[in-house]
Amino acid sequence: MKNVQLHNIHKALNAKMLAFAGYNMPIQYEGVNAEHTTVRESVGVFDVSHMGEFLIEGPDALNLIQKVTTNDASKLKIGDAQYSCLPNDNGGIVDDLLVYRIKEDTYLLVVNASNIEKDWNWIRSKNDNNAVLKNLSDEYSLLAIQGPKAIEAMQSLTSIDLSEIKFYTFKIGDFAGIENVIISATGYTGSGGFEIYCKNSEVEQIWTKVFKAGADFDIKPIGLAARDTLRLEMGYCLYGNDIDDTTSPLEAGLGWITKLNKTFTNFEFFKTQKENGIQKKLVGFELVDKGVPRGGYEIVDSEGNNLGNVTSGTMGPTVKRGIGMGYVPTEFSSVESEIYIKVRKRLLKAKVVKTPFYKG
Known part of the structure; x- marks a missing residue:
């Protein structure tokens, strides 16, 4: 198991640590509901340094990104970010990711921790354009400072x-005494805020200064369990x-x-699928009866016939x-x-409802 750079700080804060995507990660500190409420009402800080970062550079960088992602990265200006996914050869998804345009021919791809090796091998296998690829995942840390009071x-x-x-843009500059930090607004909680990308050697200084600056705003560390309930209330895929x-x-x-x-x-598979129409669809639902839906529970019709399974579920705090x-069909x-x-x-x-569940 790998440890993030701030592992000892999380332990000192009595975080409940659990294995997640090959890392020891803080799951919760004072409790999921309390941490969830902190982010909805004030400001909280997630250590999500387990995420992966790939740099793609050179004249052929955009061509490679266009080939391996479904979204149109040619629309990105320097300072823009984009949500996208890596399609596979079987009609599924290798991973979902963020694409940042750093410079004219330099892009940063941010991928899920559990898929770092898979994504890296997949993108490299498609790189017949001679783009320059660098896996920076073990060198960088990532903090997500989320909540309505984050900016203040x-x-x-x-x-x-x-x-x-603005949402899905970023700037590079000074933060907490460190230069060349990426400050982006691509939050996963629905409550505003931003993310800080920095080198591992810099993250402890940034963490310390963030909590000092946020002391008057009741800033608190937040674990991955509350991150999951926050993203689910927004209907964001995991x-x-x-x-x-x-x-x-x-x-x-x-x-x-x-x-x-x-x-x-x-590309042709998805084009045909759109033309023919999909047979099943991911929906959001809320319980009419009392109870808590959990991932893996069966979804059925009124006669008890199977329709599918719950992919994510909780009692929304x-x-x-x-x-x-x-x-469901x-x-x-x-x-x-x-x-x-x-x-x-x-x-x-x-009943099926339109997401997000939380309207802010």
């Missing part, structure tokens, strides 16, 4: 006007749960990042109801469609 709490640490960093090697981005509601006006890996996502995917969640021998009534 952190502004004293940088000369950059944080309010000017790789390995809601999307994987077998799920099509069109089925997952990610048609908006699947640009069929360009060619990419397995902010929305105060049982919520979840799962794949398209005829059950319309808003207000009645479905049931099988919890042991009970069938709990639920």
Whole structure:
């Protein structure tokens, strides 16, 4: 198991540490609901340094990215970020990721921790354009400072006007006494804030100054368990749960990042799938009956016939109801469609709803 750079700090804060994607990670500190509420109402800090970072450079960098991702990276200006995914040869998803345009011919790809090696090998296998690839995953740390008070709490640490960093853009500059830090606004919580990419040798100084600057705003460390409930209230996909090697981005509601006006890996499959129509669809649902849906629970119709399975589910700490996502046949995917969640021998009534569950 690998340790993130701040491992000893998390231990000193009495974090509950668990293995996640090959890393010892802080899952919670004072409790999921309390940490979730901190991010919704004030400001919290996640250490997500287990994420992977690949640098792609050179005149052929864009060509490679266009070939391996579904979204159109040619639209990116320097300082823009983009959500995208890596399609595989079988109609599924290798991973979902973020693409940052750093310079004219320099891009940063941020991938999921559990897929670092798989993604790296996949992208390299497609690199017949001679783009220069560098795997920086073990050299960089990543902090996500999230919540409605994040900008106000952190502004004293940088000369950059944080309010000017719009959603899915970033700036590179000074932060907490460190130069050349990437400050981006690509949050996964739905409560605003930004992310800090820095070298491992710099992250402890940044962590310390972040908590000092945020002291008057009741800043707290937040674990991955609350990160999961926050992203689920927003209806954001989690790789390995809601999307994987077998799920099509069109089925997952990610048609908006699947640009069929360009060619990419397995492009013809997705084009045909869109033309013919998908057979199943990822939907959000909320329980009508009392209960808590969990990943793996069966989704059935009123007669008890199997429709699919819950891919993510929880009791939403902010929305105060049982919520979840799962794949169902398209005829059950319309808003207000009645479905049931099988919890042991009970069938709990639920309805399909439009996400996000949390409206902010």
